[in-house]
Structures are given as structure tokens and as C-alpha cells.
């Protein structure tokens with residue numbers, strides 16, 4: 111694609127004025143900034159499998175723009191500062207139907223690998239009164255189902271590219287399939303189950319895609335990982351089977367297509383039915399575009415030559431608990447280093463791990479911020495009494511910030527004064543990311559309260575295991591998570607969950623990465639440590655593309671900005687342009703990690719030019735412009751409060 115990317119100049123005066131106001135605010139300093147933006151085309155091939163061609167209106171599907179069927183542009187934003195990164199993505203969709211022979215061979219392949227089981231499934235919950243008759247709880251019922259190994263299906267689809275005209279090697283492929291000829295749940299099954307409060311089990315077996323995951327620290331096998339309706343992320347490809355499910359992590363929105371068609375009495379042969387199905391498919395494509403192809407960031411994804419991650423593990427457990435699970439077994443420095451190094455292969459990554467008993471003054475703050483939850487109302491909201499320990503995070507956060515230099519000597523906060531803006535110092539320097547991980551006693555977690563409300567910290571239904579705050583990540587696990595296997599059915603004696611995965615996830619946020627479910631829960635059905643479902647240790651193509659591309663983009667824009675301040679047509683400017691062109695060509699092939707080296711060379715050359723120009727010329731005042739369009743800072747902060755918390759789904 112020759113027009114894969116092109117430059118766009120943003121010189122809107124109002125934005126510049128806004129930016130200058132921000133820059134003159136106390137406490138905000140910025141080394142350099144840019145007025146150059148980038149506009150990037152991304153090819154997205156969409157393959158529809160098993161759909162009746164006369165039931166989908168392709169020209170209506172292609173109707174794109176704000177609030178239309180598909181996005182025509184996606185403004186890339188760092189949500190915590192509310193700034194854009196200066197990049198606008200333009201998805202270029204190419205939608206086609208797979209042949210019926212392709213559909214038949216996919217179905218035949220799935221039938222050959224399907225396995226049948228009968229096991230409890232959280233979507234199929236029966237409301238019961240457990241220990242306390244004040245509350246009723248959804249108890250998963252055993253349901254027969256068919257499961258296909260998700261990774262095998264992903265590889266099969268990847269290898270069948272030629273059967274559907276090939277996949278773009280400089281873009282994405284999204285496969286939407288309706289395979290209701292496979293064993294699939296019906297509307298009658300769902301209605302009978304719900305109407306009888308789980309007494310009438312489905313007559314038809316639902317089908318699913320499954321993975322498995324074992325915690326490498328303490329050996330716990332995550333439960334309920336057979337129940338997905340989508341998968342992808344080893345390649346730039348993701349498939350969703352809209353006839354699979356129902357899936358518990360998206361209880362209603364992603365109900366199987368055949369269920370919602372019958373429930374809503376949609377006639378797919380009518381004009382209304384055709385419009386309805388077309389919009390339904392568009393929404394899946396929209397979601398995948400935002401979650402995977404052009405994801406936003408939590409924090410500004412700052413490039414640095416060196417990343418130093420300083421992990422401080424504070425053990426606040428009893429002597430007996432420490433003996434039962436030695437703290438050294440709960441965290442794996444090598445696994446963390448391997449994950450982050452693979453995320454930024456062109457930078458130097460070091461990990462310092464310090465394990466210690468919690469210092470006495472910090473222990474006192476924890477104790478005075480400790481409460482045993484005992485709220486009847488919270489019990490009613492969450493369907494069960496929540497009687498566990500919570501440590502109010504805010505006073506601990508404040509204590510750690512006030513005492514930062516002694517708790518974390520020679521370590522800088524992750525996002526300090528240049529918060530949300532490009533930091534020139536870090537390009538050749540170092541970004542430090544501190545992590546404060548606490549091992550609490552019994553079943554105690556950090557809680558980030560809102561007004562009187564304590565978040566749902568029962569981690570079977572969603573726990574605050576960690577939070578990526580601007581200066582540092584905070585993580586809390588406890589003896590109960592370390593020995594989680596003793597409390598599940600069937601039991602997994604003495605197996606549990608350690609810190610490694612949660613720390614990799616939280617530091618991923620500090621690098622800038624977002625959750626893959628930000629724009630739809632089934633986005634978690636992808637290879638990534640950033641979701642709540644797979645608990646991967648290695649970053650997926652989604653994470654690597656997003657961060658590495660952002661690094662190239664920001665260096666590219668900074669270089670162009672420097673060039674714009676120089677005399678044109680000089681020898682040096684030509685060298686810079688040539689390096690930029692080299693980077694651009696690799697970028698166009700989505701080879702972002704390789705594009706770093708030439709774009710860095712261009713940036714360094716441009717910096718040298720700037721310095722020699724500056725020493726030659728008289729000091730001229732430099733007006734700093736920022737790329738960031740300050741959009742909805744308040745909204746951004748509100749969103750950020752939600753998204754940076756880490757909730758866990760059932761496992």
C-alpha cells in the first residue's frame with residue numbers, strides 16, 4: 111500500500127492556546143513537544159463465514175463515520191491525561207463472504223476436534239440461599255457442552271488464508287462466523303433455564319472455544335476457561351463465533367445470535383431483518399477495531415532507551431503464613447523481565463526485585479487503614495455477605511508518596527512531571543517504574559473506596575488485585591490467593607496464585623497499555639496479559655503493535671517538528687529525511703520494532719542539527735506546541751478511575 115501513511119499537520123490555533131495554558135500551569139514542564147500529527151491507514155479484512163449473503167447489506171455496513179456503522183477514523187488518546195497522541199488511524203475495511211465450501215471445511219474441522227464435557231458454567235447460574243438467608247447467590251449449574259481448542263482453531267484459520275483470498279500482511283483480519291449447525295443453544299433452552307431458575311437444563315449443548323492457564327508461581331489452574339466465543343492474538347487475526355456461547359463474562363450483550371434472533375422475533379428475510387443483522391455485525395467489527403487494531407492508551411506511551419522496573423514486595427503476613435507459602439515462591443523476576451523485554455525489544459530492560467518484611471511505620475499505616483467489611487447492604491448488592499479484610503489504599507498511597515525516597519531510594523516515579531506529554535530526556539535516558547506489592551494476611555485486599563462504597567473485592571467475582579497509579583503500581587495479594595486451590599471445588603490442594611502475572615499486567619499499564627476489553631468484554635478472549643481472562647505472561651501482538659507503533663510515531667513526529675524549525679534543503683535535513691523514509695517503509699509493513707532504529711537515528715540527527723543551529727544563531731524564544739488535543743480531561747480522569755483498576759472475573 112503506497113498511501114499507507116501520510117503526514118497531517120495540526121495547526122489549530124485554539125488547540126495551541128489550550129496547550130500553552132496547560133504548559134504554563136505550575137508543576138507541568140515539558141522538554142519538547144510537537145505540532146506535527148500523523149494519519150495512518152490500517153487495512154482490515156473482514157471475512158463473514160456462514161452468513162446468507164442476501165441477509166447482509168454490505169453497502170450499508172460500509173457506511174462509516176461518527177455514530178455510523180463503522181469508524182472512519184480513530185483518534186488515538188491517552189486517557190489519563192486526556193491528550194491525543196497526535197495519531198489518527200483510518201481503518202480501511204474490505205468485507206467479503208467466505209465460500210460455503212470454506213464454511214463446510216471449518217465445520218468439519220471443528221467436529222473433528224470437538225470434545226464433550228459436563229461441568230459447572232457460571233452463565234448458567236441458579237439463585238440459591240447459601241449460609242445466610244438474607245441473600246441469594248448465583249450458583250453455577252453443571253451443563254453439557256462441546257468445546258474446541260481455541261489455539262488449534264486459530265492456527266487452522268491462519269493457515270487457510272488462501273481459501274479466503276489471503277490476509278493482509280500490513281493489516282488485520284477479523285473473522286465473524288455463524289456456525290449454528292454445530293451443537294448450539296437455542297432460545298427455548300435459555301428461556302426454560304431462566305424461567306425455572308436453573309431447574310430445566312438446556313436440551314441442546316452450547317459450543318465454545320477453550321484455553322487453559324496455570325499460574326507459574328503457585329500452580330493454580332484457572333477455572334471456567336472453556337467458555338469463550340472468540341479467540342485470536344497470536345497473529346493480527348481475531349475470530350468470533352456469534353453462534354457460540356453464552357459466555358459468562360459478557361452475560362447479555364454477546365448472547366448467541368440464534369437466541370437473540372428468536373427472542374426478538376427478527377425475520378432475516380425482511381428489510382428490517384437485513385438492517386438489523388448488518389448493524390449487529392458492524393458492532394462486532396467496531397469493537398474489534400477499537401480493542402485490537404487501534405487501541406487507546408492509559409498513560410502516554412513514552413519511549414525510553416532504558417526501562418528500570420523496581421519491584422518492592424512487602425510481606426505483611428503472620429509467621430505461620432510465611433512458613434506455609436514462602437514469599438520467594440510468589441514472584442518470578444525472570445518471567446517478568448522476559449515479558450517486558452519482549453514488549454520493548456529495542457530498549458534495555460532491567461528488573462530490580464526487593465523482597466522484605468513491611469517496615470514498621472508502613473505496617474502501622476496499613477493497620478490503621480484496615481477494616482473488616484461487615485455491611486448488610488454490600489452483602490445485598492453482591493449477593494452474599496462480604497466479610498473479609500480491606501485496607502483503604504488511599505492513606506497507604508499517600509504514605510508511600512510522602513516517604514518515597516526512603517522506601518524506594520534512587521527510584522523516580524513512573525509518570526512524573528512530564529505526565530501525559532513526550533519527555534525528551536527519556537529518549538536517551540531511563541524511565542523507572544516502581545511497583546509496591548503487598549502480601550497481606552488471610553483474605554485481605556487493598557480497597558479503593560468511592561464515597562462509602564467498597565469495591566467488590568471478593569476475587570471470585572472481581573477483585574482489586576492491583577492499580578496502576580501515576581507514580582507507581584500498587585498490588586495486593588494475600589494468603590488466601592496464595593492457597594486459592596484449597597477453597598475451590600474440585601480442590602487443587604496447596605495451589606495458588608502468585609504476584610508475577612498481576613505485576614506484569616500493572617506494569618503493562620505503566621508502559622501505557624490498555625485492557626483489551628475496554629470497548630467490549632469479549633475483547634478479553636485474546637492473547638494478552640492485559641485482559642482479565644487469559645492471565646498470560648507474554649504480551650500478545652495487540653500489545654506489542656500498540657506500544658511499538660506508538661514509540662515510532664512519537665519519535666517520528668518529534669523529528670518532523672525539529673525539522674520544521676531548521677533551514678530546509680540542508681545536507682543534514684536530507685539525511686534526516688532519508689532515515690525517516692526508511693522508518694516509514696518498515697512502519698508501513700507493521701514492522702514497528704525494526705522501524706525504531708532508523709527513526710531514532712533520524713531523531714538524533716535532528717537534535718544535533720537543532721543544537722548546532724541554536725549555538726550559531728542568537729537565542730530565539732521557542733514556543734512549545736503540543737500535539738495533544740486536550741479533550742475532556744475531566745471525563746478522561748473519570749474513565750481512568752474505572753479502567754486502571756483491575757477487576758478479576760471468575761476463575
Ligand SMILES: [Zn+2]
Pocket residue numbers: 615619625640753754755756757
Ligand atoms: Zn488492569
